[in-house]
Amino acid sequence: MNTIKVALIGNPNCGKTTLFNAYTGAKHKVGNWPGVTVEKREGLLHHDGNHITLVDLPGIYSISPYSLEEKLTQEYILNYDPDVIVNVVDASNLERNLYLTAQLLEMGKPVVLALTMVDVLEARRITLNTDKLSKALGVDVVPVTALRNLGLKNLLHTVIRRSKAKEVQEPPGIPYGELEEAIAQVESLLPVQEGVEERFRRWIAIKLLEGDGSILQKVETPELKALLEKLAASGVHYEEELAIKKYGHVQEIVPQVLEGDEGREILSDRIDRILTHELLGIPIFLAMMGLVFVFTFTVGNHFAGLMEGFFGFAGSFVTSRFGAWGVAEWMTSLVVDGIIGGVGGILIFLPNIAALFVAMSLMEDSGYMARIALIMDKIMRRFGLSGKAFIPMILGFGCSVPAIMTARTLEDERDRLATIMVTPFMSCSARFPIYVLFSRAFFPGREILVTLTLYVLGILVAVLTALLFKRTLAKGEKGALILELPNYKLPSWKTTGIFVWEKVRGYIVRAGTIIFIASIFLWFILEYNFSGKAEMSASIGASIGKAIAPAFSPMGFGTWEAALALLAGIMGKEIVVSSMAVIYGIGEGSLSAVLSQVGFTPASAYAFMVFALLYTACLATLGVIKKETNSWRWMFFAFGYQLGVAWVVSALIYQVIGLFA
Missing domain, CATH: 3.40.50.300 (P-loop containing nucleotide triphosphate hydrolases)
Structure with missing residues (x-):
């Protein structure tokens, strides 16, 4: 041959x-x-x-x-x-x-x-x-x-x-x-x-x-x-x-x-005169993001209720069947509270995630995403980065790992480093279930506005960090933006379908592997201590949570349960939600309904979402930071810097809200 x-x-x-x-x-x-x-x-x-x-x-x-x-x-x-x-x-x-x-x-x-x-x-x-x-x-x-x-x-x-x-x-x-x-x-x-x-x-x-x-x-x-x-x-x-x-x-x-x-003159040119207008560009971008969340919550919530009902029924059914079959109590707890609660707790947000990816794919395939970099160029240059650096940052709305890898397209090494450091502040899709959970529980009817503020806050923290980096650790000249603007086109449903299916499949695979294992491990450390089976409040997990919980008191959620969920979230941000489902034993009920009964208030709930937005990137992201910078030092710096920024901003927001509440 x-x-x-x-x-x-x-x-x-x-x-x-x-x-x-x-x-x-x-x-x-x-x-x-x-x-x-x-x-x-x-x-x-x-x-x-x-x-x-x-x-x-x-x-x-x-x-x-x-x-x-x-x-x-x-x-x-x-x-x-x-x-x-x-x-x-x-x-x-x-x-x-x-x-x-x-x-x-x-x-x-x-x-x-x-x-x-x-x-x-x-x-x-x-x-x-x-x-x-x-x-x-x-x-x-x-x-x-x-x-x-x-x-x-x-x-x-x-x-x-x-x-x-x-x-x-x-x-x-x-x-x-x-x-x-x-x-x-x-x-x-x-x-x-x-x-x-x-x-x-x-x-x-x-x-x-x-x-x-x-x-x-x-x-x-x-x-x-x-x-x-x-x-x-x-x-x-x-x-x-x-x-x-x-x-x-x-x-x-x-x-x-x-x-x-x-x-x-072609249609793309006429559209660009409006969408990339110096004054109208940013408001239109925010409006587009608002429409994305309208679509995501409207379509997603319609099906999320069905998913929640399904897993609630599954938990009740397994409890009933296992009871009739005489299955050991610990096994019932593992399956219902650990596996169904943990995996189901994250899969109920699958409709919202799928809707988000449909909307993002349509924006990207139409050609609008490239315009966002152009719109942001003047703002980004004031903060030390070229508008081209905003392309990896936009990709960060999906996942930080490929977004950071895309920073390779930046010619200037200092721009690359600064972009790698700021991209994890962009709100990735793994954080989205946290926003849906808390906004649905504490801000009914205002979920879209609350979520939009979090995305804008992530962008704001990213550009302020870029300013800090370019003036200190990564000094250099600001390069001009040379960017091709592709023609607008009608999105291909085939391309959108492939894109969404790949993302949804990845989400399901993560739920069936990483989150499945994490849920079992979390259930185990919540059921046992070093002496054997124990009350949850005396378990290994509770001891770990209690050791770090005081650090979260200035943010209004200084409980061991919240602390342990955030710690588990370093493996992957969606694990925050599955961990809470396991901790609160939501094998047969609704996690949203429980949150307001365990010490959260609207102020602390918003502060929690802010912390989840900004704190240390997941292990996969930290790994790609190490790979792309070829430096353990920069990886550990990213870990500490993101954690510090999250603590300061979250505590500040909670305290300010407290002054006006």
């Missing part, structure tokens, strides 16, 4: 991952905004007797290793030598996309152009002549629409044919004019390497003139180094001049292949 290695390369948000998913059957996250793929992914497929390894690389604008994504892509091409590069090109942004194409063609690798977003171009009444584009570039051009499976077979056939072709692609070279002499001088001093084609030697020479240090390390000689230093001292800015020539080459091609009114 013939084996073919294919690399998918293109600009951010050009449709690479959608194409990858369509071919491999994978369900990797796709998004209508840049920066979704932050590391390479591999998939396998078989077609016409060919074994194809498909590699989805991060979106890049250039083959110069200035960012982590560009470095990863360049290293993959050089070290793994793919048989064919599929350059995924967004037809609606042809000029910008072809700049990367020009660089790929200079490398001398076999390239096939996969043209996406042709329908967007047609909506602007612009026609792209693919035959002319193919002739101008000297490569095959295949239009594809991955979501509708259009052009996919044709692209595969073209890739296979190109991988087997004996003739070498000879795309028209970029005329560098007066720079050709310098290119030739550098090329003449390159070490002779067996099997290295002339075109690739030319590309190496161009990269050296651009100042690519990673390439220089591979081919450096004293003579070559001396020549490069001489050329650098000549006063010619080769990197800039070479880029100008490349763009000039692309700008000559684009008018030849596009026909229609390119200057015509």
Whole structure:
């Protein structure tokens, strides 16, 4: 069987991952905004007797290793030598996309152009002549629409044919004019390497003139180094001049292949004038978040009652059956109070979680999420971060782990560090059951407003922390925001369905594994002490809770039960709710109904939610902080800093509310 290695390369948000998913059957996250793929992914497929390894690389604008994504892509091409590069090109942004194409063609690798977003171009009444584009570039051009499976077979056939072709692609070279002499001088001093084609030697020479240090390390000689230093001292800015020539080459091609009114204003532009307005942008964003919570609570609460009734019935049924069968009392307690109470206590919020992910997916797939970064840019810059840093922070609304990994897309190392430190303050979905539980119990009819204030508070604490970091621990210049705004589009229900199912499935799996185990462990330490079976107030769990409970007294919830639930929540924030269900023995009843009877007031309930919002990230998040910073010191700093901020803000809010209550 013939084996073919294919690399998918293109600009951010050009449709690479959608194409990858369509071919491999994978369900990797796709998004209508840049920066979704932050590391390479591999998939396998078989077609016409060919074994194809498909590699989805991060979106890049250039083959110069200035960012982590560009470095990863360049290293993959050089070290793994793919048989064919599929350059995924967004037809609606042809000029910008072809700049990367020009660089790929200079490398001398076999390239096939996969043209996406042709329908967007047609909506602007612009026609792209693919035959002319193919002739101008000297490569095959295949239009594809991955979501509708259009052009996919044709692209595969073209890739296979190109991988087997004996003739070498000879795309028209970029005329560098007066720079050709310098290119030739550098090329003449390159070490002779067996099997290295002339075109690739030319590309190496161009990269050296651009100042690519990673390439220089591979081919450096004293003579070559001396020549490069001489050329650098000549006063010619080769990197800039070479880029100008490349763009000039692309700008000559684009008018030849596009026909229609390119200057015509499209719907996205008209919508952006309102949604990204300097004064209206923030209020509209808050209104959109409000609508998300209206949808989440309206739809979620309708089904949550059914879930609560089901688990209440399950607890009563098991108690009745076990009693009739003569099952030991401790076993009944374990199953009803521990397992059903703990796992059921978190699964009753599944409808709310699913509704939240539906709403967030629709906002993301429509293209609005990318606008939020632009809206926040001016505010973020005042607090020391680029608006681009807000993209990982927005992802933090789902889960802090992939959000922190997305910080790799930030070019500035100080921005990366600051973003990693502040992202856990964004309210992740695991905290959402806590808000639903307490707002339903203490703020009936005002759940949406209360939840919205928590999300806004998380953002506020994050940007204030960014200001502190950029002025102390991560000093540096504020970079400009260069962000692609994708076109608005109607969300794909298929994409939304996959996204929501993956999140819901993950939630159920966590409930059936981590929360299941945590509930059993918690039940055990609440039933026993070191002498054997004991009253709950004298158990191991109670002793642990009582030891740390005084620290929470200034926040109004200095009980051992609340303290123990928060401690357990470090494993995962949703475990706070399941722990409370186990502690209060809610195997057959409603946890919301119990909370007001165990010492909580509206003021302490709100302070509890604030603490849950801000305190130490879960173990998975701490682990990814260690991985991304490569430092135990920063991980422990994040642990302590988040805990301290949560304590101060929660206590302050409780005390202030107390003054006016």
